[in-house]
Amino acid sequence: MQHPDEPVPPGGSGLVRVRLDVAYDGTALHGWARQPGQRTVQGDLEQALSMVLRVPVDLTVAGRTDAGVHATGQVAHCDLPQGVWDEHGPRLVRRLRGVLSPDIAVPSVAEAPPDFDARFSALGRHYVYRLTDDPAGPPPLRRADTVGWPRPVDAGAMAEAAGLLLGEHDFAAFCRRREGATTIRTLLALDVARDGGLVTVYASADAFCHSMVRSLVGALTAVGEGRRPPEWPAALLSRTERSSDVPVVPAGGLTLVRVDYPVDDELAARALVTRARRDASPA
Incomplete structure (x- = not known):
């Protein structure tokens, strides 16, 4: 889980935080994280999202899986301009199905609270x-x-x-x-x-x-x-x-x-606790 931290969208920024539930058969994939010249979940999914939405997309994930590992309950998030989300959100799951390879699926896409962080909010x-x-x-x-x-x-x-x-x-x-x-x-x-x-x-x-x-x-x-x-x-x-x-x-x-998250009003507090633990020096 080495993806750079993604800050909470500031108020008035016009950005919407979006949660994606992701599933994949990892057999032919070189893990989650994008790698030059290799098929990865992040690489394929960001490319598909950018193609459909016509804007660059940068995903943060709950857990970076290794090459060959599968997922039925992976979670990721990204920030999208409000207008892009309003236009494409209702049809995004179906449109992604049309451009993604059969070994990657996005069963659900939904607007998330601004404090939601797929990585750091996870319990x-x-x-x-x-x-x-x-x-x-x-x-x-x-x-x-x-x-x-x-x-x-x-x-x-x-x-x-x-x-x-x-x-x-x-x-x-x-x-x-x-x-x-x-x-x-x-x-x-x-x-x-x-x-x-x-x-x-x-x-x-x-x-x-x-x-x-x-x-x-x-x-x-x-x-x-x-x-x-x-x-x-x-x-x-x-x-x-x-x-x-x-x-x-x-x-x-x-x-x-599966990845578990707290209720919405506890997301920010959970992210602070998790960041503090991850920043601690190894024992």
């Missing part, structure tokens, strides 16, 4: 990781978002290990550190459930640092395969650098499913 992000240890592999219709796991895993042991990771910790061992960014996060939920051959990991936090979810799932699978005891992932929380012992699971099993 929590919710991800799902899907893998199957069924010898037949993923069902054909779920092959894009479900990883075929080569060895059986014990979901009960994974769930036991997951419960020991909850709360506020420095997750440096599970993150690819970014310069100036803290790795302290509050893990709100980490649940593991089995349904036949499908094992699903549900992860929720105030925010996730780079590669954190895939590393957490990687540590849990090491426990599930019996290579590590259930206490091992939590023992890594004492480390201040990324652990090379933690495997990073494939991106294709990960989906951002």
Whole structure:
């Protein structure tokens, strides 16, 4: 989540803050953030918006997903001139469908309060990781978002290990550190459930640092395969650098499913709190 901060539109500026709900199949995409010469969600979506609206569009996103990661509940925002919004807003969802590739969709576009910030106003992000240890592999219709796991895993042991990771910790061992960014996060939920051959990991936090979810799932699978005891992932929380012992699971099993926000009159306060935390020096 490295996009520059976007300030609240000043009163009388003639700008409208617009929220976009976004979904995508990340298989052929090189992540959210625009990159020269690569297809990305931000690059394709900004190009489509600029084409339809005939004005430059700069998006701020709730969470920058990596290459190959999917989303059904991504959120972004931008500021548009009032006249542009009035003219195109009612038809924007349909018109975007006509110009976007089939692997990116915008199910909803709506005017948001001026204090709304897709990144800094968020209370929590919710991800799902899907893998199957069924010898037949993923069902054909779920092959894009479900990883075929080569060895059986014990979901009960994974769930036991997951419960020991909850709360506020420095997750440096599970993150690819970014310069100036803290790795302290509050893990709100980490649940593991089995349904036949499908094992699903549900992860929720105030925010996730780079590669954190895939590393957490990687540590849990090491426990599930019996290579590590259930206490091992939590023992890594004492480390201040990324652990090379933690495997990073494939991106294709990960989906951002929801982003939570406070009620409208608490948006500004939430953004201030989040900015203060992100500006803190790493522990």
